[in-house]
Amino acid sequence: MDNSTLQSLDDIFLEYAENSLPNRPQTGVLYKASLPSNFTGVNVSIIRLRRGSFWRRGGNFSGFYMPPRIFSLPIFTRLDMVFSNLGNLSSDYYNVPNHTLVAPIVGFNVYGSRNSTGKFSNLTTPMTKVNLTLFGSPILVQFPNFSPIQNQKAKCVVFYLNGTIEMTNMTMQDMCAVKDQGHFSIVVPYTPRVPRGPKGKKERGQLWKWWVFGFAIGVSGLLLFGFIIFTIVRVFRRRKVEKMEREAERNEGLQATNVGQSRMPFATVVRTQPTIENDYYP
Template sequence: MAMCCVLLSLPVSPHAIDDPNSLDSFIRDFASNRSRRRTGRLYEVVLPANFSGIEASIVTLKSGSLWMRGANFSLFGIPPRVLPWPYVRRLEIVYENLGNWSSSYFNPPNHTLVSPVIGLIAYEEKRRRNGINSKIELNVIKDPITLHFPYISLPHHNNNVNASAVKCVGFQSNGTVEFSNVSRNRTCSVRGVGHFSLVIPTPIPTPPKQQKKKKSTAWKWWVIIGSVVLGILGLLLLIGITYKAVKGKRLGKMERQSEKSESLDCVWVGSSKMPCATSIRTQPALENAYVP
């Protein structure tokens, strides 16, 4: 199917929009406010420079035609046997490619985005008289809806990731995240509208080798210091034991020697106790005591 372009003038940037639901409504409002479009024709919405990186398209469909024939485009495909819920006679489908803004709105837990987030949002056709802008669901009866992703961008450190590690992820409006397998040619099969992308598991970071080397070197230094301290303590203990043994041996020798010697009396001189030998003096005698 051919694609036409619609040039829009948006006064704000994605930075001013807090959540993806507000972004969906914002793009849809401007995509709908234009002249009458042909039913079944996909129109490209050309966004201004402050929305650089985001692409959007819009198509109006009849519910009866969607049920009988479906709708096939290069960007997505809706098989037959699909009905809007709640039921409306005419509906609008907005296709979004968030490009480099994807990670600003969606971050799957423990996974990394490897493709832009694709939005496929259905609305009841907006009438000029009442300005209806309500979202609706697509009830898939048989075959799933297919979404084609333009490219996969693997991180440099994950160039060897197996193709089976790439998964489809669907971001539901209630905040839940659902994973499924990727079909061939970077295609995801989904059973409803919402936002979708391709992801890979986020690798668990490993500590750098330099840090391991620093930790190993520090451990070696602690072992060396501990060994030196233990050696010094052991040497001091050995010196103390040796000194005590030598001192005890000397005291024993002195005690044995004192037992063999003559015991001496002790006298106090002031506050000091001193040994004193027993003195026996020879009685004096006069040389001329006996006179003839």
């Protein structure tokens, strides 16, 4: 979306936020803005701060951890800080080429307060946006409902009004460190999805065929391996039996003869000769 549209969006949020302030807003209290139905899911809030207190103490507002020593110029006694969370409408307004948003677009803008005692009296007077200069630590941005993504390199992204985009690494606390007001999110490299049309079905069909072919090759290889093992074992056992037979033949006391296809032992027949017990003949 072009920069003029994004600037107009910030102006709309500022208008609704200012109109949501009570007649005598308390300093340091966060007020939620009422938005029209076409911004369902978007959250906008506003807080009024004393400039001197903000410089000395900083603050923790709506997920933004602001350190002390943030200088604002031009100088106003009080500052109006507007926070926004685009929620499920984030991708309708912001995008990063070749990347996917994994967190909502959040942002804040700081303006000089028109009236430090209550609602501003002249709504036609344009709000003055102040410039921020950090003399201490950076501002830390925490994103709601965000958890680190495994195996993906998440990056912080900063959207500038001039249309440029800057990406930086996240902090150890899974937050983004920024140096100025603006709009921020977290992105990961874009991963194309598998098409679901006829082409996708064809690719899945080919994948199935390759899976069946691989399974068949695996089973065939397993059977061949089993047959080889069986043959080796059988040959080994046969050789062992033959060796035992040869050893038996060398050590046998009986003679052997072939009967059919088998070799069997046999003993030589020796007839016992009759012996006369004495020399007496009747």
